[in-house]
Amino acid sequence: MEHYETMEQLREEVLQCQRCGLCQGRHNVVFGTGNPHAGVLFVGEGPGEQEDLRGEPFVGRSGQLLDKMLDYVGLSRQNDFFIANMVKCRPPQNRDPSKDEVAMCMDWLRSQSRLIAPRIIVCLGRIAAISLIDPGFKVTRQHGQFYEKSGILFMGTYHPAALLRYPSNKAAAMEDLTALRAKMEELGLK
Ligand code: URA
Numbered sequence: 001m002e003h004y005e006t007m008e009q010l011r012e013e014v015l016q017c018q019r020c021g022l023c024q025g026r027h028n029v030v031f032g033t034g035n036p037h038a039g040v041l042f043v044g045e046g047p048g049e050q051e052d053l054r055g056e057p058f059v060g061r062s063g064q065l066l067d068k069m070l071d072y073v074g075l076s077r078q079n080d081f082f083i084a085n086m087v088k089c090r091p092p093q094n095r096d097p098s099k100d101e102v103a104m105c106m107d108w109l110r111s112q113s114r115l116i117a118p119r120i121i122v123c124l125g126r127i128a129a130i131s132l133i134d135p136g137f138k139v140t141r142q143h144g145q146f147y148e149k150s151g152i153l154f155m156g157t158y159h160p161a162a163l164l165r166y167p168s169n170k171a172a173a174m175e176d177l178t179a180l181r182a183k184m185e186e187l188g189l190k
Contacts (some may be wrong), residue, residue, distance in 0.1 A: 001107050007036045010111050020104045022089035028055030032084030039189035040081035041118040045127040046097050052090035057083050062160035073181045082116050086128050102131050119187050121152055125159025144176035
């Protein structure tokens with residue numbers, strides 16, 4: 001894996017990426033946004049239609065819900081974390097990214113994580129959680145729990161798109177974000 005000195009240098013490289021077939025249908029590479037010096041990295045699945053058109057993560061309906069929930073616990077994407085996705089280009093018709101696509105994009109996420117050096121990584125939804133925490137991760141059973149791996153705390157929670165489909169899980173997701181906020185305070189990140 002190449003070593004990047006700055007997020008800008010890495011971004012330049014990622015914007016040129018043609019490692020997998022997803023590059024063919026994209027309007028924009030969605031690199032990620034937020035505070036590159038934050039103690040927390042949020043990781044989603046992959047860009048949807050709005051994200052692909054605008055080149056920014058979580059700007060569609062899921063993103064609006066996420067912002068509202070974060071606001072409720074006093075956290076903001078601009079200050080408190082960096083947010084990126086497992087795959088940086090939109091899968092056609094918003095299908096799940098394949099294992100190969102996730103694997104080919106993983107180096108970019110690793111480089112981002114190395115530059116940010118987060119204390120906590122929050123996995124939004126199953127795809128991020130099975131890729132980063134444990135291949136057998138079950139969101140319904142394991143959401144909100146912290147797992148330590150190589151000095152970083154990982155937590156999986158519901159994907160906001162899943163909450164739009166099943167709003168009854170919103171209360172549980174809010175508990176997860178409340179636990180995140182408490183952990184951030186404990187670690188002096190808030
Ligand atoms: N869903 C994701 O997982 N990521 C985005 O950026 C938008 C929707």
